[in-house]
Amino acid sequence: MRVVVTTESRCLRTPDARVWIHAGPSYPNWSRYLAAFRSVRVVARVRDVPEVPGGASRVDGEGVEVWPVPHYQGPAEYLRRQGAVRRAVTAAADAADAVILRVPSPVGSLLARARERQGLPYALEVIGDPYDVFAPGTLRHPLRPVLRHLTTRRLRHQCRTAVGAAYVTEHYLQRRYPVREGAVSTHVSSVNLPPDAYVGQPRVVDGPRGAGTVVSVGMLAQLYKGVDTLLAALARLAGPGLRPRLVHLGDGRFRPELERLADRLGVADRVTFAGVVSTGEAVRRHLDAADLFVMPSRTEGLPQALIEAMARGLPAIGTTVGGIPEVLGIDDLAPPDDPAALATAIGRMLADPARMTAASARNLARSRDFSADTLAHRRTAYYRAVAAATAQGGHRPVLHATG
Template sequence: MRVVVTTESRCLRTPDARVWVHAGPSYPNWSRYLAAFRTVRVVARVRDVPEVPAGASRVDGEGVEVWPVPHYQGPAEYLRRQPAVRRAVTAAAAEDDAVVLRVPSPIGSLLAAARERRGLPYALEVIGDPYDVFAPGTVRHPLRPVLRHLSTRRLRHQCRTAVGAAYVTEQHLQRRYPVREGIVSTHVSSVYLPAEAYVGQPRVVDGPRGDRTIVSVGTLAQLYKGVDTLLTALARLAGPGRPRLVHLGDGRFRTDLERLAERLGMADRVTFAGVVPTGAAVRRHLDAADLFVMPSRTEGLPQALIEAMARALPAVGTRVGGIPELLAAEDLVPPDDPAALAGAIDRMLADPERMTAASARNLARSRDFSADTLARRRTAFYRAVAAATAQRGHRPLSEPPATVPGAG
């Protein structure tokens, strides 16, 4: 059986027809589906480029192909290209395919609607929360409240309709977007952490604070990563011990954030490193830092934080999404609260014993997301989806669900 998987990643296609991605899931992520399916078709936006971009990772490969969707970026382009996007997405899956939609997602929602119209099954990987994505302060759009309502309602409907759902969180998303009784449901992160992603032992922090470096990671295409809050918080930490910040990630709000750093008198203490290739390049930045900060306004279960924890980095984060499932309560602050964030950063950096304890705790927790640990649960879910797809056949989705084996 083939599986068709949707993603919101923006891919790049070179003249040799190979497909690449700068930031997002690459071939190792998609090849995991081959444990339960014969082939994988990834449905994604694709833009043609003349050559392989520096730092890009291959998406397609043995057993994995990419089904191109016309490229768009942002709501305005999506609306202009929606007819072509809809046609491409609708044609991506045959009747006898298994379908897994990574949601919330405009592409995933288009394919879900197409499957429902034809009485065909689909499963979900719930990787984010639109209620938080469209919360005040995260997106600057006059229709933000309407988009929040509609997208939240849509995801609830999809979870009630799907033949199976895997959530990236252990509890948070399940409470807000439950599946129907009798439907296979599990929690399994989409994080991919090979053995080399882990350090061998925790850090031991001693001595005075010195010149500390903070690292943060996330797209700047929107403001939901809270980097503006982090800059404002760091500006409150006056004096010679004020830490430096290195941010990995890029997007249309980078210029605004650089200007904010200048207004706050922080320009000489902040580095926007832009897009950094996944893997070893990111790990070098993490290893050079003293503290990881995730000031997000919304999250699913953030891979960037788990990667930092695997490098035994102490961390401070906001109390949103799945972050509280990863960090100790003492390392959490409310979102959009520069004063609380500044206090948490200051207390952490001033206390070597606390940093040492956080390093050990984070490294131990990150091992729950090792490739081997997650592979068993993920494969069980994929096999359950294949079985549910075969059992449902072409019966209408309004019929009672067939019994589905547990995912472990």
């Protein structure tokens, strides 16, 4: 059986028809589905480029193909190209295919509607919360309140309709978007850390790190990652012995605005926007060189960047959104959109070597719950349950894939 999987990732196609991606799931992520399915078709936005971009990773490969959807970015472009996008997405799956939609997602919602009209089953991977995605401050769009209402309602409907859902969180998203009785339900993070992602031992911090380096990670196509809040917090950390530097990994259209904000706040000399950094070893070098990881997000499912930092034994501060409180302790959290609280949390951590040492050990231990070996069995069990439900037409209850 083939599985068709939708994603909101934006891919690049070279003249040789190979497909690449800068930031997002690449071939190793998609090849996981081959443990339960004959082949994988990834439905994604694709833009043609003349040559392989620097730092890009291959998406397609043996057993994995990409079904191209006309490229768009943002709600306005989506609305302009909606007809072409709908036709491409609707044609991506046949009646005999298993379908897994990574939601929330406009592309996934289009295919969900098509499957419902045809009376065909589909399953979900719930990777985020649209209620937070469209919260004030995350998106500048006049229809933001309407989009928030519609997308939240749509995800609740999809979870009640699907034959199963795999959530990236252990509890948070399940409470907001439960599946119907008899559907498959499990929690499987999309984080999948290989053995070389982990350091051998936690850090031992022997002195305050007030003038140390803070690192953050996230694309800047929207303001979801709260980097503006982090810059405002950094401006508050300017006292004697407490002037940390910030290195941000990731790029996007809001980078110039954030650079101007850093200048206005008087912290431009302490901020480095490193741009897109290829995944793997290059990111780990930045993490290893830092003293503290900060994730000031306004919305998250369960962020891979945070887990990767924890696997390097890096102390971390995050916000109280999505699945972040499931992996960080209460003392390592701050509310979103609160520069004062974030500055306090960062300052207390950097000033306390014993706390940083304890956080390193705790984070490294927790990150091992996201190793490839730990997650592979649960993920494959979910895929096989979806295949069985699809073969039955989605009408019979199937065993829960829990654990």
